[in-house]
Amino acid sequence: MSNCRLCNCDDLKPRHNIGSVVVEGCRRCGFVQVRDRPKPEDLAALYSPAYFDHGKYTDPCALNKENARRMALIRGQGIRPGERILEVGCATGDFLGVARRLYDLWGLDVSEYAAREAQRRNPQIAAQISFGPVEDQDYPDDFFDAVVMWDVLEHLWDPVGTCPRLLQSLKPGGHLFISTPNMGALTARIMGRYWAFMTVPEHLGFYNRSTMTFLLRERLHLEVVQWKTRGKWANLGFLLYKIRRIWPRLVPQGFVDLFRTRRLGRIALYVPSGDVQYAVARKPPARRTSW
Numbered sequence: 001m002s003n004c005r006l007c008n009c010d011d012l013k014p015r016h017n018i019g020s021v022v023v024e025g026c027r028r029c030g031f032v033q034v035r036d037r038p039k040p041e042d043l044a045a046l047y048s049p050a051y052f053d054h055g056k057y058t059d060p061c062a063l064n065k066e067n068a069r070r071m072a073l074i075r076g077q078g079i080r081p082g083e084r085i086l087e088v089g090c091a092t093g094d095f096l097g098v099a100r101r102l103y104d105l106w107g108l109d110v111s112e113y114a115a116r117e118a119q120r121r122n123p124q125i126a127a128q129i130s131f132g133p134v135e136d137q138d139y140p141d142d143f144f145d146a147v148v149m150w151d152v153l154e155h156l157w158d159p160v161g162t163c164p165r166l167l168q169s170l171k172p173g174g175h176l177f178i179s180t181p182n183m184g185a186l187t188a189r190i191m192g193r194y195w196a197f198m199t200v201p202e203h204l205g206f207y208n209r210s211t212m213t214f215l216l217r218e219r220l221h222l223e224v225v226q227w228k229t230r231g232k233w234a235n236l237g238f239l240l241y242k243i244r245r246i247w248p249r250l251v252p253q254g255f256v257d258l259f260r261t262r263r264l265g266r267i268a269l270y271v272p273s274g275d276v277q278y279a280v281a282r283k284p285p286a287r288r289t290s291w
């Protein structure tokens with residue numbers, strides 16, 4: 001029997017069976033999670049160079065629009081030019097390349113291939129980009145003004161255990177920025193196991209507004225300062241790739257490959273699905289000592 005990895009409750013019910021993967025939901029807090037932890041060799045195979053070779057990472061049009069939205073979110077919280085930001089899950093360095101023009105950017109990814117590619121693309125900050133588990137990093141305490149996790153939280157097996165190490169490196173009063181799929185969106189509720197983000201075991205945990213707030217406020221002891229949900233920018237080639245992940249018989253691989261190599265497949269489309277959530281939380285300021 002498994003426990004909820006968010007609230008530790010043992011009252012779980014099966015939600016979906018996707019191949020050999022069981023997805024279950026917590027009756028207490030509502031968190032939805034993959035039941036069984038993937039083997040290390042399975043994860044290594046998943047995050048191979050091929051993972052970073054599909055349309056999400058290789059076409060700049062949709063990426064540029066998404067990165068502009070992320071930059072607006074950061075600037076909106078008053079993060080000043082020159083301040084130090086850590087991007088966890090930096091992949092091949094697209095956001096690093098945009099944000100380093102304004103901020104002092106650091107990057108981390110679990111994939112050595114992705115981190116090396118991010119270093120190659122951003123030689124100016126190559127020494128500040130590393131790879132490996134969060135738990136293995138030795139960032140100084142109270143070092144970063146902000147930590148960003150774009151499309152990362154859903155990949156973490158133990159968010160309650162992993163995030164505190166990041167928060168230790170965040171300055172008092174510093175901000176944590178998160179984007180992750182929104183399980184509470186109408187799109188997700190209607191699609192169920194066929195939801196575009198229900199890609200297991202790539203995604204291990206699924207959040208709605210309530211469980212996101214619970215994680216940030218109750219488990220990580222942060223102040224939630226902003227939450228919103230939006231649609232997503234994606235190119236046509238990547239949309240076909242996602243559809244094939246869910247309905248492989250509906251979209252042949254050859255069809256996906258054809259659009260990935262043609263200009264039509266690189267057209268950026270805004271999908272008003274409302275199933276991408278953005279959350280901003282703040283670490284409490286340091287307490288003043290009275291004399």
